Amino acid sequence: MNDESPVSEDTIGLDDLVEAHVRSLANKLSLPHTLQEIEAEVVALNDLIHAFKHKDELLEKLLDSATTEGERGQIQQTLKAMRMKVTNNGAELERLHDKSHQLLERSIYLIAKAQRQINKEAHKHSGYAIELCGLCKGLGGSTDNPCRPCKGRGTVLVHQPAHKCETCGGKGKATSANAVGHAGELCARCRGAGWVMTAND
Helix, strand or coil: CCCCCCEEECCCCHHHHHHHHHHHHHHHHHCCCCHHHHHHHHHHHHHHHHHHHHHHHHHHHHHCCCCCHHHHHHHHHHHHHCCEEECCCHHHHHHHHHHHHHHHHHHHHHHHHHHHHHHHHHCCCCCEEEEECCCCCCCCECCCCECCCCCCCCEEEEECCCEECCCCCCCCECCCCCCCCCCCCECCCCCCCCEECCCCC
16 A cells, blocks of 8 residues: 555534534434424435535545555546545555444434434324345445445335344345355345345245
8 A cells, every 4th residue: 555645634524524413313312302303414415415425435446555646646637526635645545444434334224223213103094114235234335336226225115023034144245155146245035135024035
């Protein structure tokens, strides 16, 4: 990896906004709030997550040794526009990416939890509920390559009670061990979603 010009965050930026909305959503889910209040917080956090996910992908590209110097320069300019400043510490870049990715995963988990609560009420008689996509773990794939099973949403509609696909272990990928499809492709049984109608279907 090239150690030149990693980035560090300004004191107030996108991470702080996402963190504040994550705390607010967690609070709304743990204490009595109306579905409208929870839904409004989910919408606000979803709007931030789109930009935050893009930032996380850019940090990942800076960590990739295959990224060219020209691409690095463009990425650094984009990150500066996102209120991040350049430093010369590769370990700091690793730390920022790890922190960013953890916050992204926490955000997605909370959004999925809130969506389940909202959908449980909205679709309580349908027999279906929202679950995290098994293949992308709720991340939706990348901006350039959205996850196929969930079409980039990070969630799939699953018949309840939810059953993880036993063939792929809920991961959505075929393996040489499960003998359904070629290793690395989508699991043929659950089509990559990681969920099936019943444990034995």
